[in-house]
Amino acid sequence: MEYRFNDRVLFDADIGTLSPSDLSGEPIPISNPSKRLLLLLIDHYGMPINREVIFKKVWDDYGMISSNNNLNQCVSKLRRIIKVMGIDDELIATVPKLGFMLRREILVEFRQGGDEEFTLLSSTSESADMPYPLAVGDAELEMSADYDDEIDLEIDVEEEEHQPPDVETPISADKKRWGWGIICALAGFIFVLGIGTTMYTTNSFARQEVFLGKAGTCKVFMSTSTSSSVPGASLNQDMLSYVEQKKTVCRPDEYLLVVRSNQVRSFISGVNRMFFVRCTIVREHRIEFCSGMENDNSPLLL
Incomplete structure (x- = not known):
């Protein structure tokens, strides 16, 4: 059996899907409780259905646990899917303090097979197996349209009424x-x-760099930790003389850096090591490249 709402949304009750009636989108599958709820609302089109009846027909009769939360989720999901497919008016109306109903303002049609024409569904049908009357006054039904978006609030209030304060x-x-x-x-x-x-x-x-002086064409700096003392004048002169002996030549964008470090310890205790490196300044990138200082006669100088 297929049902069509407002000539826009197609409900296939056999496989449990909702889709645009013009086939402009893929069918969206819905859960079995959602399918049974929608069929129950169609069977009582235009008539309100009590919550307890919905619980029994949709969940309890199938060995499933019923609750206000489950009912709320089914109604909310059906409303969202149908609204996305082009029906702005709420299909499922909340009847305050009673239950839900498929609104009379919604045009509902049905057909048995895919080749048949749709037939208009009457809104006066009412299931004979309902345990108690479902109808309410017309004035209350008119008010129900104003409460379509208050299902969450209504359920929360009812649950709070049954909780000890x-x-x-x-x-x-x-x-x-x-x-x-x-x-x-x-x-x-x-x-x-x-x-x-x-x-x-x-x-x-933390480290600091100290300018030792100039040896030939090279400016010489020394990098040492803040906890170490600044090298004395004698040590400064010895390091500058060492650079001059090596006849090291530096370009304007280069300088020599002496790194004083105890991280790599000598096999002789109490001896500090000095590492000489040549650094090139790349100003456009604000970085410096440093490598071992070399000349024609010797490899890396230590």
Whole structure:
């Protein structure tokens, strides 16, 4: 059996899909409870159906657990799909304090097979096996259209009415305390981590460069840690003389850097090592490339 709503949305009850009637989009499958709910609303087109009846016909009779939350999800999903397919008016109306109904304003047609013509469905039909009357006054049905978007609020209110007044507040307060505790713990961890990182990077690896002088065409600098003392005049002169003996030539964009470090220790205790490197300045990229200082007669100088 196929049903068509407002000549726009096609509901295939055999395979449980909703699709545009002009076949402009792919069919969207819906769950079995959603299919049974939609069929129940069609069977009572224009008439409100009590929630308890919906629970029984859609969930309980099939061995499934019924709840207001399950019903809410089915109705919300059907409304979203149908609205996306071009029906702006709500297909399923909420009847306050009672249940739901397929609105009389919606044009509903049906057909048995794909080759048959659609037949208009009457809105006066009512199922004979309902356990109690479903009809309500016309004035209340008119009001139901204004409550189509309040299904979530209505269900929440009904559930709160059945809860003891002294139970909800402690649970809510406990959740808030847990939430604030987690937020404070994360904030403290980030704060401590930031301080530790700052101290580690600024103190453990802090270095300074000192200009020793000029040897030939090369400017000579020395890089040492902030905790080390500045080299004396005698050591400065020895290093400049060493560079001059090697007849090292530097371009205008180059300089020599002496790295004083105890990270690579000598086999002789108490001896510091000096590493000589040639650095090239690339100003457009604000970076410097440094490599071992070499000449024609010797490899890397240490």
